[in-house]
Amino acid sequence: MDPDAARELKARILERLPSAVEASSAPGERDAPWPWVAVGLSPTSAGARVAVRLQRNGDRALLPDLGRVAAEEVDVKVIGPVRSLSSPGELQRRVRPLRPGLSVAHASVTAGTLGGFVRTASGLAILSNNHVLAASNAASAGDAVLQPGPSDGGRTADRVATLTGFQPMAAGVNLVDAAVAALDEDVDVAPGDLPGGPLLATVPARLDVDPDEAVEKIGRTTGHTRGRITAVEVDGVAVQYDALSSPQGIYRFDDQIEIEGRSGAFSAGGDSGSVIWRSRDRAPVALLFAGSETGGAAGTGVTFANPLSTVLAILDVEWCEDRPPPTGRTLASGS
Structure with a gap:
């Protein structure tokens, strides 16, 4: 599907989600101001598909009926809860000079x-x-x-x-x-x-919808890992912050980047804050902040990151x- 057509389909899904949530929820049942449904673009060799990520398998009932042809252009995966990645992990020592990944x-x-x-x-x-x-x-x-x-x-x-x-x-x-x-x-x-030396000075304004874009990061818990971008422009990512009580501790994020590890998980608790770079040109592209423990092609979870250009601008x-x-x-x- 052409990326612009995929964006239109994504917009249709997001437009219909609130009414679907209201229709399927009993009074007081909802535990967040937004359903656990995130919608973005998944790059393919032919352009893009719409990437839909769910916390629970039962949330499939929230998705609107798009018709058979449109449904074939939607990639639905259950990834479990998404949490901020700041819990303790492998201990790291005091290091000077300071460098990324500490x-x-x-x-x-x-x-x-x-x-x-x-x-x-x-x-x-x-x-x-x-x-x-x-x-x-x-x-x-x-x-x-x-x-x-x-x-x-x-x-x-x-x-x-x-x-x-x-x-x-x-x-x-x-x-x-x-x-x-x-x-x-x-x-x-x-x-x-x-690992590999300095990154580029230039931060891309926006990531293209390219299939299988390879990326890397170095983080406090899992060290240097490699992965691939599996979705971009993901709206409705509901993240649970452990330091705050629900529902106030659940925050919605739009226009996010989804990443899966090449071999095992791309990130784990304590990797929050890592800068992610493209392998092909070492351009810094994203700031890692959350992830799930399940879902993804290998079942080891997915990682979410803010576009770095947006971070720097804000x-x-x-x-x-x-x-x-x-x-x-x-x-x-x-x-």
Whole structure:
């Protein structure tokens, strides 16, 4: 199916979902302001299909009758609950200079991942998720960020940065789970110290609907993993944040990217905040923030990520790949 035709079919499904949910729900039965149905585009060699992701098999009843021809263009998969990936995992040590992939977190959070570095109006900063650096909206500007995160042994003496900005997660539609923290003085960094070397300086404005796009990431829990993009422009991703109670802890995200691992899971708890890059050109494309434990071709779950271009635009920052920032801070050499 042509990608534009797939987008039209996606819009038809999303338009009919709210009435389908109301018709199938008993009073007080719904546990979230949006059904556990996410809809995006799944790339194919012929163009695209509509990707529908469900939490439960029973949610298939929520899908509207599209007719036989349209139904053949819909890829429906049950992936289970989607959760923020910030729970404790394999311990990570204190590392200097700082580099992407390390354990990092707000002092009240367990541990997530240092995704990369960005330039702000005042200097160099760490990029990760709101729920990693800003404690899921609970933090305040000026709070300490530790490396490693608290669940990995991080203490006050391990402070490396100061929370300076985050996009609050709201009850309506969200686009990103993102935050930045300005580096403290005398903290050395190595932005280009990643598997294979530095990433590109240019962040793609939008991902094309390409079949089987290979991607990689390095995260605090699962390390360096490879995967493929299985859907883009995914709307209605309902994510449960463990630090907050339901239903307030469930947030809807639109225009997301879905990824599956090449061999096993692409990510696990603690990998939140990882920056994902394209294998073919090492362009940074996304910021990992959530995933499921089931579903996907191998049954090992799927990962969701914010488009990195959207993250940078909303936070009003610039990507730093491997060059000294305007402040003159000395960067350590990558390995």
